[in-house]
Amino acid sequence: MLGYLLLVLLGPLAMGVWRVVDHGLGDAWSALSDPDTVHAFKVTLIVMAIAVPLNTIFGVVCALAIVRGRFPGRGLLNAFVDLPLALSPVVVGVSLFLLYGRQGWFGSWLLGHGYQVLFALPSIVLATVFVSLPFVAREVVPTLREIGDEQEQAASTLGASGWQTFWRITLPSIRWAVVYGVVLTTARALGEYGAVAIVSGSIQGKTETATLRVQEEYENLNQAGAYGIALVLAAIAIVVLVAMTVVRPRPESR
Amino acid sequence: MSISARGVSKRFGDFVALDDVSVEVATGSLTALLGPSGSGKSTLLRVIAGLETPDSGTVVIADEDMTNRSVQDRGVGFVFQHYAAFKHMTVWENVAFGLKIRRRARAEIRERVGELLALVQLEGLAQRYPAQLSGGQRQRMGLARALAVDPQVLLLDEPFGALDARVRTELRAWLRRLHDETHTTTVIVTHDQEEAMEVADEVVVMRGGRIEQVAGPRELYERPANEFVMSFVGHVNRIGDAFVRPHDLELVLEADDTTREAMVERIAHLGFEVRVELVCDDGEPLSIQLTRDEAERLELVRGEIVHVRPTRETTFT
Numbered sequence: 138m139l140g141y142l143l144l145v146l147l148g149p150l151a152m153g154v155w156r157v158v159d160h161g162l163g164d165a166w167s168a169l170s171d172p173d174t175v176h177a178f179k180v181t182l183i184v185m186a187i188a189v190p191l192n193t194i195f196g197v198v199c200a201l202a203i204v205r206g207r208f209p210g211r212g213l214l215n216a217f218v219d220l221p222l223a224l225s226p227v228v229v230g231v232s233l234f235l236l237y238g239r240q241g242w243f244g245s246w247l248l249g250h251g252y253q254v255l256f257a258l259p260s261i262v263l264a265t266v267f268v269s270l271p272f273v274a275r276e277v278v279p280t281l282r283e284i285g286d287e288q289e290q291a292a293s294t295l296g297a298s299g300w301q302t303f304w305r306i307t308l309p310s311i312r313w314a315v316v317y318g319v320v321l322t323t324a325r326a327l328g329e330y331g332a333v334a335i336v337s338g339s340i341q342g343k344t345e346t347a348t349l350r351v352q353e354e355y356e357n358l359n360q361a362g363a364y365g366i367a368l369v370l371a372a373i374a375i376v377v378l379v380a381m382t383v384v385r386p387r388p389e390s391r
Numbered sequence: 392m393s394i395s396a397r398g399v400s401k402r403f404g405d406f407v408a409l410d411d412v413s414v415e416v417a418t419g420s421l422t423a424l425l426g427p428s429g430s431g432k433s434t435l436l437r438v439i440a441g442l443e444t445p446d447s448g449t450v451v452i453a454d455e456d457m458t459n460r461s462v463q464d465r466g467v468g469f470v471f472q473h474y475a476a477f478k479h480m481t482v483w484e485n486v487a488f489g490l491k492i493r494r495r496a497r498a499e500i501r502e503r504v505g506e507l508l509a510l511v512q513l514e515g516l517a518q519r520y521p522a523q524l525s526g527g528q529r530q531r532m533g534l535a536r537a538l539a540v541d542p543q544v545l546l547l548d549e550p551f552g553a554l555d556a557r558v559r560t561e562l563r564a565w566l567r568r569l570h571d572e573t574h575t576t577t578v579i580v581t582h583d584q585e586e587a588m589e590v591a592d593e594v595v596v597m598r599g600g601r602i603e604q605v606a607g608p609r610e611l612y613e614r615p616a617n618e619f620v621m622s623f624v625g626h627v628n629r630i631g632d633a634f635v636r637p638h639d640l641e642l643v644l645e646a647d648d649t650t651r652e653a654m655v656e657r658i659a660h661l662g663f664e665v666r667v668e669l670v671c672d673d674g675e676p677l678s679i680q681l682t683r684d685e686a687e688r689l690e691l692v693r694g695e696i697v698h699v700r701p702t703r704e705t706t707f708t
Contacts, residue, residue: 284478290442291475291533293462295489295540305488309479 150371153364160361168354168362169369173342177350178369180261184346185326188265192322196273197315201307203274204281215278221270229267230335233260237336256338261346264332269325273318280314281307313385320381324374392453392543392576393418394439399448401434408434409445410600416544416593419574421567423587426597427623432580433548435597439578440546441465453543468537468575472549474529476521482508482532483517489540507535510569527558534566538575547579551586563590584624588612596620618707628677633704637680641700642667642689650698653677655691667691669699 157165168174202208203215221229237244237254247254254260288310292302308315330348337344345353347370354363394416401409409431416422424432437443439450441462449458457465477485486507490500508514511531521529530550537545550566551559567590570577581587587594588608596603596611596619604616615621621634628635630651643650653669656676665686669677677699681689691697 287471287473287475288477290462291469291471291477291536292488294440294442294467294469295536296463296492297488298463301492306477 153368153371156364157361157368160364164359164361165365165368168359168365171362173345174347174350174362174366176342177345177347177366180258180345181327181347183258184261184265185323187262188269188326189319189322191266192269193273193315193319195270196275196318196322197277197308197311199274200277200281200311203278205286218271218274221268226264226268226329226331226333227335230264230332233264233267233332233336237263255336256340256344258344260336261333261344264336265326265329268329268332269322272321272325273315276314276318276321277311280311284310316381316385320377323377327370327374393451394544394576394578395451396435396439397449397451399435399438399445399450401431401438401443401445407600409438412448412597412600412602414595414602414605416576416578418576420592421570421577421579421590422593422595423591424578424580424595424597425582425584425587425623426603427582429599430597431600432582432595432597436546436548436578436580439544440467440469442469466540466543468540468542468545470530470533470537470545470547470550472552474521474526474533474553476524476529476532478521481518481520482513482524485521485532486535486539488536493540503539507539510538511535525558526554527562530554530562534569538573542575545575545577547577549580549582552581552583559586566590588624594624596623598623615705621705621707626678626680629675630671630677630701630704633701633706635701635704637666637678639701639703640677640679641702642679642681642685642691643698643700644689646698650700653697653699655693655695655697658686658691658693660686669697671699 199214199218203211203218234255235241237247237260239245239248244254252259254263288306289302292306293299297305328348329346330352333346334349334352337346337349339345339349339353341353347366351363351366351370354360354366395414397413399409399412400407412431412435414435424435426432434443438445438448439452441450441457441460441464445458449456451457452465452467477488480488483504486504487500490503495503504517505514508517511534513528513531513535516524516528521532524532533550547566551562554562563586566577566579579587579590588611591608593605593607594611595605598619604611604620606614606616611620611624615624618634621627626637628637628640646652652672655667656670657668659666659668660683663683665681665683667679667681667686669679671677679699689697
């Protein structure tokens with residue numbers, strides 16, 4: 138088990154570290170301090186700052202609808218939420234391209250009104266939102282099922298409105314599932330490449346994200362630079378995951 | 392405050408939970424809804440509370456039509472079988488919840504919660520979380536929480552069903568005392584006939600979404616409306632077309648034309664009471680309840696042939 142993890146997860150990471158050190162830290166640093174790289178990280182952060190809160194709200198609402206809702210098509214919604222997990226990001230990218238391109242259904246109208254979606258920030262946000270959509274809902278659904286709705290009913294008999302019940306009873310009960318979902322969403326948003334590569338156009342210093350920047354450096358035969366940026370991305374992901382493990386309470390004290 | 396449900400029906404898919412049920416609960420009374428599982432007793436309670444919407448019928452509480460009012464506006468206190476404790480809140484916060492929602496002054500909340508915790512004997516545990524309480528303590532917290540908002544009526548859905556027998560008996564007696572002090576109109580749902588008979592002024596016996604009988608505990612036992620009620624509220628033997636309670640049978644050693652022959656199959660000593668299981672000459676089993684003194688006088692042994700005479704029997708037409 139441990140050996141498998143070492144081989145599959147830690148091996149490539151260690152390789153990356155070794156490559157950076159081998160090529161000299163100077164190369165990696167100059168790639169990281171390049172204004173285009175700094176801009177790429179900025180784009181990634183802005184996209185995350187929009188996509189993660191959006192998907193958190195959507196995920197919680199969606200989970201509530203799936204578990205507590207009483208409407209036809211609930212099963213369909215449940216299946217649709219998983220769609221981004223099944224679709225290759227490239228397919229997502231191509232679909233968005235067709236939809237928002239010059240000849241696309243929305244694209245021609247939006248362009249006519251002066252909105253540029255493709256090769257700009259909005260398309261990167263759209264692609265990222267799509268691929269990181271399921272994680273919060275997937276975490277919250279089982280927790281909602283487990284806690285049941287008796288506490289919510291009790292709150293309503295005590296006079297709490299639906300809104301008050303949500304903030305005072307439901308949300309505190311599912312908070313750790315939400316936190317875990319947010320972490321997974323963040324990690325996915327941070328790492329998205331395929332869909333973003335297609336819709337953003339990878340314009341240096343404009344629409345390039347950190348992951349696209351890695352590819353860019355790699356193609357320019359600047360291996361140390363590519364590994365350096367990649368390691369920073371990996372480090373962010375690891376810090377987020379570790380922070381969550383530390384913060385998350387032990388199951389028995391919940 | 393009185394409660395009145397009129398012509399209430401409720402289906403869940405194909406299952407008829409309530410079939411045109413009407414029931415009146417008098418102001419200040421303690422009424423039990425008694426029946427086996429699936430009889431509709433919990434559904435009726437939830438319809439009264441507003442947690443379930445009836446397909447037809449009306450619910451009136453304190454002379455006000457509540458049928459279209461939300462659960463929040465009905466002024467009911469509800470106690471759940473599995474406590475429905477707010478797990479992320481302390482005992483104190485649980486009890487204070489309804490008052491906080493109503494935006495009562497902080498001093499008032501502190502005073503009221505203190506009173507209620509004293510009433511349910513949980514003063515020392517105010518800062519505990521529900522997970523750190525026993526089942527009985529959790530349910531007392533549930534009661535205090537429901538009483539905090541001064542409900543017009545108190546509704547309890549199998550409140551002691553998840554507790555062990557000793558705690559259940561204690562809480563039952565305690566609930567009756569509480570009711571005698573506060574006189575809050577109370578409806579308790581239970582499948583335990585002993586609980587219903589011990590605690591309630593009036594018992595509503597339900598089966599299959601309908602009401603079989605409404606009566607006080609004594610009348611229910613002595614004048615059951617039908618065979619179902621008779622066998623649900625106590626043990627019963629069937630002799631031909633008649634029904635006889637185990638304590639309404641006399642055991643004699645000499646036969647005459649009012650007795651039947653039977654063989655002693657088992658003798659169970661339950662303390663003051665001795666239960667004798669018999670088999671009649673036609674193979675029908677018969678159960679008799681004797682006092683310890685009676686049993687000693689008869690000197691019964693297993694396999695002995697005895698004679699049985701009903702002293703009181705009931706027939707339904």
